[in-house]
Amino acid sequence: MSRVTCDLTISLDGFVAGPNQRAEEPLGDGGERLHRWMFEEPEANAAAIEGILEASAYIMGRNMYAGPGEWDEEWRGWWGEEPPYHAPVFVLTHQRREPLEMQGGTTFNFVTDGIESALAQAREAAGSKDVAVAGGAETARQFLSAGLIDELRLHIAPMVLGSGERLLDGVGDLKLEQTEVSGSSLVTHVRYRVVR
Amino acid sequence: MSRVTCDLTISLDGFVAGPNQRAEEPLGDGGERLHRWMFEEPEANAAAIEGILEASAYIMGRNMYAGPGEWDEEWRGWWGEEPPYHAPVFVLTHQRREPLEMQGGTTFNFVTDGIESALAQAREAAGSKDVAVAGGAETARQFLSAGLIDELRLHIAPMVLGSGERLLDGVGDLKLEQTEVSGSSLVTHVRYRVVR
Secondary structure, eight states: OOOEEEEEEEETTSEEEOSSOBTTBTTOTTGGGGGHHHHHOTTTTHHHHHHHTOOSEEEEEHHHHHOSSOOOTTOOOSSOSSOTTOSEEEEEOSSOOOOEEOGGGOEEEEEOSOHHHHHHHHHHHHTTSOEEEEEOHHHHHHHHHTTOOSEEEEEEESBOOOSSEESSTTOOSOEEEEEEEEEETTEEEEEEEEEO | OOOEEEEEEEETTSEEEOSSOBTTBTTOTTGGGGGHHHHHOTTTTHHHHHHHTOOSEEEEEHHHHHOSSOOOTTOOOSSOSSOTTOSEEEEEOSSOOOOEEOGGGOEEEEEOSOHHHHHHHHHHHHTTSOEEEEEOHHHHHHHHHTTOOSEEEEEEESBOOOSSEESSTTOOSOBEEEEEEEEETTEEEEEEEEOO
């Protein structure tokens, strides 16, 4: 059966976003700097970036699809006409909507009946390949708490945010087995198998 | 001039100790498991352990010297007659006391006039070699907040404690430069240079 993976970048003090998340700063104060490793050191971090994009189906929360701020049902998400997923993406939302086919193989499918349903649909689409829970943090926490993630891949940025949204608050008694460590100057990558 | 280093083991969610710290469980519920890497994988982690013990003078908080629970001025600390430091140790306390010479080269010196004084005395003792802030977390936070640490070495254990004492809460705007990453199955070691 396919694995369910989840990649997230966190600060050294455990935040996925800084304080004051808002339309102009969707990752909050200082939060954008978490992701410097992807943009400033793409070659040193090629394997990790490839890992994020190798799934055959994705699941994401409504805000990660739609972006910050107001949007209506005409809105085609904030990923542009050719999103980086190149695969079916299942968006958790309360709004019923027809699938939205983008360029390059990405189709956004809107799931209104919860995370287990989204996972079943994503598994169906991925076949024997991996399903990735793409985020945001609240969606990741829901899947972690429900015991539905097989591999958690954290990308720990060398910065302290001090406040904001914490990834691991309230996920319960997570048992992890560390399987791989690597890094560059802007990030430490750690892979964890979630033990059931 | 000598560097000031600080080694601490933290959970993936940033705790140095679990909840309910008490005499029988000084690291709180589940906290002892943070340090499994030292005891169960000493060979795989030899370089990190050596790094912790290579300083030529140490600074520690009162509780780290004395251990949990009640103690009087006859108490010789909880490190046994031959503590692992083999160097002068400066203990932050409010209690004036003569230096206590142990076996193997460790002398506990009791400093009642604050962290800057402890650091000056430790630097004097270390000469050109490193001074280590040995802990606990509150002492480490005081030194971090005051900008007195040159190298922070975190040992991140693959476990989630959920609650307890957080290392990095309230240390302010810490600027870090990541210089080295390594790991074994029970820990990820990351070295950070603190940028002033």
